[in-house]
Every structure is written in structure tokens, then in C-alpha cells.
Amino acid sequence: MNPWKVLVxxxxxxxxxxxxxxxxKQHIQMIEAQDGEExxxxxxxxxxxxxxxxxxxxxxxxxEACREILKRFDIPIMxxxxxxxxxxxxxxxxxxxxxxxxxxxxxxxxxxxIKAIFRRMQKGRTGTDQDAQQIYEFDGLSxxxxxxxxxxxxxxxxxxxxxxDLLTHMAKSPGTVYTxxxxxxxxxxxxxxxxxxxxxxxVKKVREKLNPLGxxxxxxxxxxxxxxxxxx
Numbered sequence: 619m620n621p622w623k624v625l626v627x628x629x630x631x632x633x634x635x636x637x638x639x640x641x642x643k644q645h646i647q648m649i650e651a652q653d654g655e656e657x658x659x660x661x662x663x664x665x666x667x668x669x670x671x672x673x674x675x676x677x678x679x680x681x682e683a684c685r686e687i688l689k690r691f692d693i694p695i696m697x698x699x700x701x702x703x704x705x706x707x708x709x710x711x712x713x714x715x716x717x718x719x720x721x722x723x724x725x726x727x728x729x730x731x732i733k734a735i736f737r738r739m740q741k742g743r744t745g746t747d748q749d750a751q752q753i754y755e756f757d758g759l760s761x762x763x764x765x766x767x768x769x770x771x772x773x774x775x776x777x778x779x780x781x782x783d784l785l786t787h788m789a790k791s792p793g794t795v796y797t798x799x800x801x802x803x804x805x806x807x808x809x810x811x812x813x814x815x816x817x818x819x820x821v822k823k824v825r826e827k828l829n830p831l832g833x834x835x836x837x838x839x840x841x842x843x844x845x846x847x848x849x850x
Contacts, residue, residue, distance in 0.1 A: 624732065625649045625666035627657035627683065628698060629675045633721075637670075640725030646732075654678025654686075661687050668732060670719075673699040673710070681713060688714045692779065694735050698723075711819040714778055737807060754789045756848040759833045761789050770831040780805070781824050784817075788836065788846035797843040817844075 624646055628634050634650050641648045649664050651657040655677045661669060669687060671680035678686075684695055697710035697718040710718050717731055754761040760769040766782055768775040777785065787805050788796065796804075798817040806816065821836055821844055828835060835848045 622668070622732070622736065623647045623649065623664065623666045625651060625657060625660055625664065625669045627651035627654060627670065627675065627680070628672035629653055630672070633672070637725055637728065640729065644729055646729070654680060654683030657683050658686050661691055661693065666693060668694045668696065668735060670696045670698055670728075671715075673697060681709065684710065684713045684715055688778075696731065696735070708815055708819060711816055712823070714823075716780065734807065754786070756789070756792075756835065758831075759828075759835060759848060761786055768828075770828065770833050773831065775827050775831070777824065777827065781820055781827075784820050785824050785836070785846075788844070792846050792848070795839045795842055795845045801843065 624641065626634055626637055626648055627650075628637075629652055631652075638648050638650070649660055649666060651660050653675045654671070657669065657671060658678070660666070671683050673680040675683070680697055680699070684697070687693060687695065694716045695714065697707075697715045698721065699707070699710070699718060700721040707718050707720070716735055719728055719731060752763060754763075758771055761767075762769070763786055766779075768777055768782065768785065784801065784805050787801070788794070798814050801817045802814060825834075825836060833848070835846055837845055837847055839845055
């Protein structure tokens with residue numbers, strides 16, 4: 619039996635009912651919210667393992683709910699949207715969402731993506747002892763896997779889980795050039811079925827947090843992908 623607790627926020631009761639019936643078959647506990655404000659309240663009260671947010675909701679839309687939830691909690695978020703425009707998909711990822719599903723969707727696909735997120739989370743928690751004990755130090759930058767910390771000098775940099783995983787993976791092999799496809803497979807996992815732009819979004823977020831402190835360490839290799847390299 620899956621011990622998962624999933625919060626689903628959608629103002630359409632029919633959508634929630636379809637998801638709830640399928641979740642019951644998969645032995646997934648579902649918590650329901652009708653809008654973004656209720657989702658925020660339940661996130662604090664129920665401590666779900668993952669949150670699914672519809673974009674178009676009253677009182678507080680999915681994007682705003684995503685922002686507020688990530689300010690307070692470290693919970694994976696999946697965006698649920700009827701919009702097919704690339705801008706809307708990328709916006710959710712830029713805000714910190716882990717994945718998205720576009721309506722109309724099948725409950726089976728939704729559960730498959732949830733399972734993929736949990737597998738990636740578990741993979742991130744179960745690295746080798748050697749990886750956990752290793753500290754990666756560069757000019758003014760320290761990456762400490764066992765504490766999942768990044769230090770720029772003495773200042774601690776707060777990275778989202780997947781941002782940390784991406785940075786650490788590339789820092790293990792400085793100078794190695796990775797394609798986006800390779801990073802998706804090696805960091806997110808072969809079963810990730812989201813947008814390849816996910817890599818670009820996460821690289822952008824890491825740069826926004828490190829570059830102002832003088833740590834320009836992820837470089838674009840035009841026409842190929844990215845590499846980690848700290849200029850001495």
C-alpha cells in the first residue's frame with residue numbers, strides 16, 4: 619500500500635472526484651481543496667507528501683498558491699492546467715513546481731507522474747556513502763551533500779531540492795559538457811516525462827542565486843548544453 623498523502627486543489631468538483639476515485643484504487647490518500655487559499659491552509663495542517671495545483675482557481679490561483687507554499691514548505695508541487703501555451707508551462711516550473719500536467723489528462727498519467735516524482739525524491743535521499751561524505755570545494759564555493767548545503771564563502775545559499783541535485787551532479791565532473799537530455803536522465807531520472815525546458819529553468823534559478831555572489835559556475839555550451847566550471 620502506498621503511504622502517500624496527496625493534496626489536490628481544483629475548483630471543479632468533477633475533476634476532484636475523478637482523481638479521488640482513481641487514487642482510491644491506487645491506495646493513495648487524497649486531501650481536497652477548492653481554491654488556492656484552502657490549499658495553503660491544508661498544506662500547513664495536513665503536511666501532504668505532494669501538492670497538485672490547478673492554475674485557474676478563485677481567491678488565489680495556482681501560481682500564487684505555488685509561490686506561497688514554497689515560501690513556507692519543502693513539498694513537491696505539480697501544476698494542473700487547461701492551458702497548452704509553453705509560457706504557462708514554463709512559468710510554473712520557474713516558480714519552483716516540479717512538474718505539470720495539461721488538461722485533459724488521464725488519471726493514470728497523473729499517478730504515473732506522481733510515482734516518478736517520489737522515485738526521484740527517494741533517489742536523491744539514497745546516494746552512496748562516498749557521495750554523502752564528499753565535500754566539493756571550488757574557489758569561494760562549497761557543496762556539502764550530506765547536509766545538502768551550498769556555501770558561497772560563509773553565506774549559505776538556499777536551493778530547492780532539484781536545484782541542489784543539478785548543481786551537485788555537474789560539480790562532480792567539472793568541465794564535462796552535458797546535453798539537456800543527459801541531465802534530464804541523470805538528475806531527474808529516465809522516467810521523467812515533463813518538458814526538456816525543465817533543465818533550462820533550473821539552470822536559470824541556480825544562476826540567479828549564485829551569480830550575484832560571484833559564483834558564475836554553470837556555463838552554456840551553445841548548441842550542446844551546459845558544463846560546470848569555476849574560473850580560478
